[in-house]
Amino acid sequence: MIVIPEHLVERLFTAEAAFEAVEAVFAAMSRREAENFPVVRDMIGHADAVYGIKSGFDRAGLALGLKAGGYWPGNAEKGLTNHQSAVLLFDADTGRPSAIVSGNHLTAMRTAAASAVSIRYLARPDARVLGMVGAGHQAAFQMRAALRQRHFEKVVGWNLHPEMLPGLAAVAQAEGVAFEAVELDRLGAEADVIITITSSFAPILLAEHVKPGTHIAAMGTDTRGKQELDPGLVAAASVFTDEVAQSISIGECQHAVAAGLVLAEDIGEIGAVVTGAAAGRRSLEEITLFDGTGVALQDLAGAAKVVELARDAGPLVSVDL
Ligand code: NAD
Numbered sequence: 139m140i141v142i143p144e145h146l147v148e149r150l151f152t153a154e155a156a157f158e159a160v161e162a163v164f165a166a167m168s169r170r171e172a173e174n175f176p177v178v179r180d181m182i183g184h185a186d187a188v189y190g191i192k193s194g195f196d197r198a199g200l201a202l203g204l205k206a207g208g209y210w211p212g213n214a215e216k217g218l219t220n221h222q223s224a225v226l227l228f229d230a231d232t233g234r235p236s237a238i239v240s241g242n243h244l245t246a247m248r249t250a251a252a253s254a255v256s257i258r259y260l261a262r263p264d265a266r267v268l269g270m271v272g273a274g275h276q277a278a279f280q281m282r283a284a285l286r287q288r289h290f291e292k293v294v295g296w297n298l299h300p301e302m303l304p305g306l307a308a309v310a311q312a313e314g315v316a317f318e319a320v321e322l323d324r325l326g327a328e329a330d331v332i333i334t335i336t337s338s339f340a341p342i343l344l345a346e347h348v349k350p351g352t353h354i355a356a357m358g359t360d361t362r363g364k365q366e367l368d369p370g371l372v373a374a375a376s377v378f379t380d381e382v383a384q385s386i387s388i389g390e391c392q393h394a395v396a397a398g399l400v401l402a403e404d405i406g407e408i409g410a411v412v413t414g415a416a417a418g419r420r421s422l423e424e425i426t427l428f429d430g431t432g433v434a435l436q437d438l439a440g441a442a443k444v445v446e447l448a449r450d451a452g453p454l455v456s457v458d459l
Contacts, residue, residue: 156443159251160440175193188209224239273303335358377406391405
């Protein structure tokens with residue numbers, strides 16, 4: 139079994155590698171060649187931590203395994219990232235553990251790649267202004283991946299905690315793009331693509347904020363009860379997701395479905411747009427929404443890609459179990 143530490147994942151798992159892995163696995167999911175297994179996720183009654191296991195199998199890419207980890211809110215004080223995880227891969231032919239891959243950078247990159255895939259397939263080709271709602275750990279990854287998808291000239295950002303926005307502005311500056319902190323109504327009026335990536339439990343972005351033709355990647359809601367969008371906005375959009383079952387239970391669509399505003403059968407899979415089995419954006423005026431809930435297969439595809447790149451890169455740490 140090989141062991142791939144965090145620093146090697148950071149070096150090898152580029153935005154291109156993440157995009158390629160996530161795009162391919164979304165397509166495999168849509169062809170029913172890849173399946174996510176039921177998620178286990180709960181408070182553990184210690185250190186206020188939430189711990190979970192996500193697993194699945196991609197028969198096309200032969201990625202079999204699980205990601206285990208969660209959220210430890212006290213970690214920041216210890217100089218550690220609050221989100222901690224690792225991916226364990228198994229040989230699909232023998233069931234033997236084949237690799238353990240550190241999951242922190244991997245998670246941020248695969249999550250950013252998911253919204254980037256949605257932008258590539260669903261945003262208007264002439265999108266020029268990116269709106270960022272959220273300025274935490276994931277936001278910088280999201281913004282960097284999004285900026286690669288269109289000729290964005292400017293980023294407008296809003297965050298509940300405005301003191302966090304200069305950090306995001308610095309990332310935009312490093313990417314060579316102008317950044318402006320704005321109120322939500324201006325963000326919606328200017329942005330052609332909006333990414334929401336917060337820990338919110340109440341709607342932030344409302345239907346009246348958003349102009350026709352906008353693409354929204356709603357990435358923060360990955361748990362029951364979390365919410366970033368007004369259900370009326372979800373109902374007004376053409377909705378796509380990574381996995382419908384997660385979208386309606388733990389994703390952004392949980393609220394619009396519960397309110398009877400959206401039906402599960404109205405939600406499209408982004409993978410079907412990738413394969414060409416389903417249409418994406420139908421007009422320049424429609425609002426498209428990607429509900430990115432985060433599936434195990436993104437982690438497994440990403441980890442498998444890292445293993446492939448690590449084998450090419452040179453000597454590996456190997457252990458006999
Ligand atoms: P973080 O703790 O670094 O940042 C949290 C962000 O949410 C900050 O912008 C903060 O200002 C904002 N925020 C906090 N409480 C809020 C509230 N009550 N209302 C509105 N905004 C609030 O977290 P992060 O690592 O950047 O993750 C952001 C979110 O993304 C989390 O909810 C996390 O669970 C989710 N996430 C989703 C996926 C996925 O695949 N969809 C993957 C990783 C993380």
